[in-house]
Amino acid sequence: MTMNRQETEQLIQEVLEVYPEATGKQRAKHLMANDPSLEKSNKCIVANKKALPGVMTARGCAYAGAKGVVWGPVKDVLNISHGPVGCGQFSRAGRRNYVTGYSGVNVFNDINFTSDFQEKDVVFGGDKKLAKIISELDTLFPLAKGVTIQSECPIGLIGDDIEAVAKKSAKEIGKVVVPVRCEGFRGVSQSLGHHVANDSLRDWVLHGRDDDPSFESTPYDVAITGDYNIGGDAWSSRILLEEMGLRVIAQWSGDGSIPEMQTTRHAKLNLLHCYRSMNYISRHMEEKYGMPWMEYNFFGPTKIAESLRKIAAFFDSTIQENAERVIAKYQPIMDAIIAKYRPRLEGKRVMLFVGGLRPRHVIGAYEDLGMEVIGAGYEFAHNDDYDRTFKELQDGALIYDDATSFELESFVERLKPDLIGSGIKEKYVFHKMGIPFRQMHSWDYSGPYHGYDGFAIFARDMDMTINNPCWQKLKAPWQRAGAEIIQAAA
């Protein structure tokens, strides 16, 4: 059953009824029925606003956006979680940003470095401790290319001058030392953390090799931006670009490194996957180095082919022919996968509630499998994300910004989707409601999902989740209707 716009609006009104009047009024601005003809979202949906007191939402903090998302995947820096020990430990390695190299030798993103703040550090300040940590780390891990200081809440509250420590320590160890002012209380969600991390890259890292002419660039150099290599996503994207004859000179920031970031300016084109978390630095590179950027989508064969052609159109005819060759090479393989899974998934309805790019980017992949997305929402999107979402989503689909747990559960109860894609905080709630669920932040411990190789895994995962026999076992045998039992016995 697909709802039209009116029915969706009706549903929103009914769900909002339980709220006190003021809360309901505020929340109504964050919910809407999709209209694909809309160009601008700022008239019809409010986004990137503080969550209301008394409701439970799924947002993270600025530290999560800066350390967890942007800086965490960089493999050759030592990310010091500056503050109490918990933030660093609980954000360690959870996102499965794959890297190449040897842990503790030239790869450090799976290790938790923290200044482990105690009461006395809060009282007397942690700058001395921080300086000591940085010089100790340099002794212990000489192959690291830099150090970042990811501030946790107390640093901003007590007013430590981490920038001064960074400048002094950078001179002392002769490496990049980046202070990242991503205290968790800043902003309304992790989205500000992305911005802060982008700004720190801009101010402290990007220009590091501007007067080093030794890098030999080719006319086919590109950079992958906003791909965090979750489960190997960037690798399965990269091979397609390389097959096209392009040379990927930098990955931001999955499996990325400081030298790569500093030579990115030689790329002819910046390929931007996650617009939300890296548009800031892409825009800056365009202004500073005249490097154009382009958004692309590597989920599902339709969108991949579309994106490959769009990327190739930027280059000469050799690349364009290569792109067609790559598409022709993979299309039969994709057709076989669709032939295998589509009959099992046809017509299934999906609701998504994820982060930066997925609620719009994965729609194509679901549609390739014959599924429809009936509801989509972002935890921390801004209006420009919704501008990009309307066109992708079907008419009348439900859109929810920063949905509260109550709203999401009520929508699910009413819409009865066949699959929900959201985060770990929602996963077990919906499992208990008896609805198939995929954790779409880090692909439920699977992946990659990007690229042609990723689509094969995506299709398999969706099938094994939705068609898992366990969903029929949720009712006790004596609660099932007689016919059902006879059928099961036969």
Next chain:
Amino acid sequence: MPNVMLRNNAAGQLVFYVTKKDHEETVVALEHAGPGAWGGEMELADGSRFYLEPFDQPPKLPLTVRVKRL
């Protein structure tokens, strides 16, 4: 006086972008667009108007400038 980035989009239109607000609008009218002067009053697609101190020559875009709200 917001800090805005001016750039040309793929379709060749001038785009007005306020980073802090994630506000992106196309510029529908620019007072001085020709050689000799570039800038002046500009009107955005959403109807709001801004003033940019004119440049002598059309600048190289993208460019971050300060503009005045009118």
